[in-house]
Amino acid sequence: MKKTNGFISILLLTVLMLISSCRQEEYAYVGTPPEQSLSLGSTVVSLLQGTTSNDGSLDNLIDQASCFSVQLPVSVIVNGTQILVEDQKDYEVIELIFDEYEDDEDTLEIIFPITIIMYDFSTNVVLNAEELSVFRDGCPEENEADDDIECVDILYPITASIFNSNSEIIDTISFMDDMSFNSFLNNLTDDDFVSLNFPITLLLHDGTSVEVNNLVALENVIEENKDACDEDDDNDFNDDDCIDCTTTEFLEVWAECSNWEAHLVEIDGESRALEYSSYVFTFHQDGSVLAVSDTETIVGTWVSSSANDKVFITITVPGLDDINGLWELQEIKRTLLDTDVRLIAGENKVHFRSICLPDIPVIDPIDPIVDPVIDIVESLTTGVWGVSNYLVDGVNELPLLGGNVLTFDEDGGVVGSGLLPLSGTWVVNEDNTEMTLDFGLLPPLNLLNADWEVVSVSETQIELQHVGLAGIITSLVLTQ
Incomplete structure (x- = not known):
């Protein structure tokens, strides 16, 4: 019996040794050598944390x-x-x-x-x-160096193989976005060995993509490009308006519009627009420019150029010193009414405006279908009206109005009886086609401040519409 027990003990010891040997061999096969894995505190992990932040x-x-x-x-x-x-x-x-x-x-x-x-x-x-x-x-100052990397992005999904030396658990995990990958990187421990599954595609700030096939290439590409763009870490919302502007776009605007006015000229912090208010500028494609006033016509030149993803315009008009010089194109602002070209040189600014219709889609308001028998004034001043529909650019924004109901009086006054009673004014034009509402500055009824086109009128429902900035359509339906 003792011999049998001894044999079993030897057998068990042999099995355990074999298991241990197999596990070691499995780890050597499946695991990733430290220099090829994502390890806590390594340069590549720090770069990836910044890229995915x-x-x-x-x-x-x-x-x-x-x-x-x-x-x-x-x-x-x-x-x-x-x-x-x-x-x-x-x-x-x-x-x-x-x-x-x-x-x-x-x-x-x-x-x-x-x-x-x-x-x-x-x-x-x-x-x-x-x-x-x-x-x-607690944030860095404007444009101060920080840890986030905005000039490189990762094209998802990506996958990684993970081995934990403590739990000896082998797993594969997929990442679909920056947030999931960043959270994983921030929770790495010294016991984790992580092997990214290559190839991985990186998207650079200039729109190009780079495929990398190992950690060394991944680290090098991020390191080389992490400071290759302006991260725009400041509070000036206008300073990046023309990052994607092109010389071609600028030339198209110049050709499309004429009779430019220098409506803003700011030199060394001083406004000088009044000195140029009588001039009308025409920039010809041949590089000539005419500045015409009531008393004179001046012939000058202009030329455009580009460098480092920026567009520059050099203007030379004899006698108009504040206009002359090398200007950077800051913004091309196009609305339904005009086109505004904004130039900067350091702290100096010149804005040219042309009253023209640029080539952007114009949204036609719905044709009014007002019943001529029903008078909108008579309808509004009878009973109490609730807002049953309020759409901004197709999105239901009715909850913003706080459940207000409106009472219109014949003297042009209107009162909203929500949580905070607010009063305003209203007026309808002679043709029953337009109504103006004004509740002052206090929310939420200031959302209704506009010149509204009357789309339809019945005894129990009035439908209004307003076409605002950038062609955004707001629809308002009042129901009794």
Whole structure:
């Protein structure tokens, strides 16, 4: 019996040794040598963490901070108008409102509470402006060096093989976006051996792509390109308007529009537009320019050039010294009414405006189908009206109005009876085709401030429409 037990013991010891040997061989086969794996604290991991971090500079127009972003949707009040920001294209709506007038003071108020997304995609709830200021103070200054890398992006999905020397668990994991990959990299431990599955495609700032097949190439490409672009980590929302402008686009604008006026000329912080208000400029494709006033016609020259992804214009018109010189194209702003070409040279600015119709789509309002028998004034002043539909660019924004119902009186007054009673004014033109509402600056009914086209009228329903900035259509339906 003892011999049998001894034999079994020897057999078990042999099996254990074989298992241990197999596991070691399996680890040697499956595992990744340290120099070929993503290891905590390595240069390539640091570069990947920066490449996959949250870019907080995209919404500096709202939060004035580059180390975090505001989680969307968020409501803001821009120059007295409440805007629901649902995606990045709504940043352009805010900029259009800011750019509407040159000489006004632009204001933006965030409606709290909000959630902010940090560099590593962690989140914090912010209850008021004072708390937001504390987070903002923790960010680097404008254009100060930081850890995020915005000049290189990863084309997803990518996969990785993982072996943990403690748990001896082998796994494969896929990453679909920056947030998931960044979270994984931030939670690496010394016991993890991670092998990325190549090839991996990197997208560079100039639109080109690079395929890499190992960690060394991955590290080199990121290192070589991490500072190759302007990360735009500042709060000047106008300074990057022409990053993608081309000389061809500029020449098309010059040819398409004529009779340019220098409506803004700012030299050394001093406005000199009045000195040039009598001149009308015509820039010909042959490089000549005419400056015509009531008393004289001056012939000059202009030439365009490009360098480092920027477009430059050199203007030479004898006697018009403030206009002359080398200017950088800052922005080509095109609306339904005019085209504005904005030039900068250091702190100096010249804005040329032409009252022309650029080649952009114009959205036709719905033709009115007003019943001539029904008088809109008589309908509005009878009973109480609720807002049953409020669409902005096809998006239902009815909750923003706070459930207000409206009472119109014959003297041109209107009262909203929501949580906060607000009063305003209303007026209808003689043809019953247009109604103007004005509730002043207080939200939420200031959202209804507009000249509304009357689309349809019945005794119990009135449909209105407004075509605003950039052709954005707002539809309003009042129901009794």
